[in-house]
Amino acid sequence: xxxxxxxxxxxxxxxxxxxxxxxxxxxxxxxxxxxxxxxxxxxxxxxxxxxxxxxxxxxxxxxxxxxxxxxxxxxxxxxxxxxxxxxxxxxxxxxxxxxxxxxxxxxxxxxxxxxxxxxxxxxxxxxxxxxxxxxxxxxxxxxxxxxxxxxxxxxxxxxxxxxxxxxxxxxxxxxxxxxxxxxxxxxxxxxxxxxxxxxxxxxxxxxxxxxxxxxxxxxxxxxxxxxxxxxxxxxxxxxxxxxxxxxxxxxxxxxxxxxxxxxxxxxxxxxxxxxxxxxxxxxxxxxxxxxxxxxxxxxxxxxxxxxxxxxxxxxxxxxxxx
Ligand code: ADP
Ligand code: MG
Numbered sequence: 001x002x003x004x005x006x007x008x009x010x011x012x013x014x015x016x017x018x019x020x021x022x023x024x025x026x027x028x029x030x031x032x033x034x035x036x037x038x039x040x041x042x043x044x045x046x047x048x049x050x051x052x053x054x055x056x057x058x059x060x061x062x063x064x065x066x067x068x069x070x071x072x073x074x075x076x077x078x079x080x081x082x083x084x085x086x087x088x089x090x091x092x093x094x095x096x097x098x099x100x101x102x103x104x105x106x107x108x109x110x111x112x113x114x115x116x117x118x119x120x121x122x123x124x125x126x127x128x129x130x131x132x133x134x135x136x137x138x139x140x141x142x143x144x145x146x147x148x149x150x151x152x153x154x155x156x157x158x159x160x161x162x163x164x165x166x167x168x169x170x171x172x173x174x175x176x177x178x179x180x181x182x183x184x185x186x187x188x189x190x191x192x193x194x195x196x197x198x199x200x201x202x203x204x205x206x207x208x209x210x211x212x213x214x215x216x217x218x219x220x221x222x223x224x225x226x227x228x229x230x231x232x233x234x235x236x237x238x239x240x241x242x243x244x245x246x247x248x249x250x251x252x253x254x255x256x257x258x259x260x261x262x263x264x265x266x267x268x269x270x271x272x273x274x275x276x277x278x279x280x281x282x283x284x285x286x287x288x289x290x291x292x293x294x295x296x297x298x299x300x301x302x303x304x305x306x307x308x309x310x311x312x313x314x315x316x317x318x319x320x321x322x
Contacts, residue, residue, distance in 0.1 A: 002120035005067060005097035006145060012094045015152055016043025016141060017161040019099075022091035023136050024169050024178075027051035030134065033192060034177045037166060041183070042155035043141060052133040055107035061115050062125065067093045096120055098148070100140040108132035119144045163187065164239065167203045171276045172244040174199050196227055196276055204240065208233060208274055213320070215277070217312030221285065222305050224312050226277035228259070231266035231317060233274060240274040245286055247278055250297045255279075258306035262313025279305065 013019055020037060027035045030053030038048040056064055068089040095101055097120035106112025106129065114128035118140075142149040152158055159182065170178045170190045177192025190199045201209025212227040243255050259275055260267060267273065285300045299305060 001067070002097050005093045005120055012090050013098060014148075015161060016047055016158050017165045019043070019047050019095055019138055019141070020049065020162055021165045021169070022095065023047075023049035023138075024166070026091065027053050027134065028169075028173060028176065030054040032133065032176060035179075037178070037180045039162065039180070039182050042159040043162060044152075044155070044158075045139065047138040047141070048136065050133065050135045055112070055132055055134055056105045057107050057109070058111070058113045058127075061103070061105060061113045062122075065092050065096050065115070065117065065122075093120075095138060098142050098145050099138050100143070102137045103134065104128045105134040106130045106132050168242050168249040170199050170203065171196065171242045172247050172249045172278070200227060200274070200276060204274055212274070213316050215312050215316045217308050217315075219304070219308050221281060221301055222308055223280040224277060224305075224309055225280075226275060228262075228277070228313055228316070229274040230320065231263055231273070234267060234271035235274060236271065238272040241272060242276045244276075244278045245297060245299075246280055246283065252297055252299065252302075254302050254306050255309060258309040259313060261306075262310040263317060264314060266317060277309070279309075281305075 012022065016039070020039070020043075024035055024037065027049060030051060032051035032053035034052045036050045038046070038050070040046045066089075092101075096117035100119075101117045102114065103116075104112060104114045108130070110130060112128040112130050114124065114126050115122070116124035142152075162182075163180070166178065166180050166188060170176075170188070174190065174196045175192060175194040177190055179189040180187045188202065190202055197209050197212060200212060208229065211230045211233040213230060215224065215226055215228055217224040238256065241256055241259060243250055243252060243259075259273065259277065263273060281299075286297055
């Protein structure tokens with residue numbers, strides 16, 4: 001149902017950056033170790049994500065483009081467990097309904113599969129090379145939904161949103177080698193060696209990378225780990241703060257506030273630290289299903305976690321002054 005998919009696309013796919021997010025999260029879910037993102041014209045040319053992950057078996061490829069056809073929920077209980085980032089089964093059909101999409105995918109068997117959709121219509125389905133992994137090419141974005149095309153901001157703005165989301169994904173997944181090439185120019189590359197400090201240095205600069213403190217805190221429900229900047233290294237915007245839950249990038253106002261509170265009076269008003277903080281918790285304590293784009297999360301025991309975060313940072317910073 002093309003119309004239903006287009007409506008769903010309105011929620012999940014607002015702009016080129018949302019497509020990158022959905023495609024890269026699919027690649028991460030598929031256990032990729034390497035993900036290459038290649039974009040032209042800030043996403044209005046082509047958006048391409050190539051991974052070396054599990055791939056999709058030929059008999060499952062068409063199914064993956066059906067709404068709510070997720071391979072990631074097998075029981076009702078799973079709905080409440082966020083083991084993987086995508087679990088709504090909406091991204092691929094949504095993207096395919098508002099663009100031209102060519103996917104080539106292979107599981108490492110004898111042969112792979114190519115599938116082509118244009119504005120939600122299946123155009124082609126055939127055998128393809130057997131190289132393990134998935135390559136998704138999206139072009140003509142919003143060609144059939146002109147209102148949404150008009151709603152896009154300038155190419156520079158769309159590009160910076162894309163860069164922002166790629167940065168977060170790379171910070172949240174330091175063990176995956178992620179590269180981003182725009183209009184033929186490599187903008188970013190992470191090594192995929194698990195070293196968050198290196199990813200921070202690659203994104204925010206070598207000087208920032210050198211001024212980070214490692215933090216660790218735990219209580220019976222939560223474990224907090226990460227890198228937080230020395231109080232002397234601050235930024236005028238909170239966009240350098242990345243919070244991940246079980247290594248998934250999220251937004252949560254209370255937790256952001258807790259980080260800032262951890263710095264106390266060390267942080268001047270209107271200044272923000274550079275941080276990458278991961279919280280490990282039982283997926284039962286998080287409900288990511290608040291917004292289709294799955295970035296704003298609701299948590300049980302949020303206040304308890306906020307306290308753990310602020311005291312962990314507070315103690316680390318107090319130690320620096322001894
Ligand atoms: P969801 O991620 O919510 O399950 P999607 O529409 O994003 O829904 O993807 C549908 C299905 O297609 C996934 O459940 C997965 O089985 C498969 N899939 C999508 N992208 C990839 C990929 N890069 N590698 C392997 N499988 C993929
Ligand atoms: Mg998905």
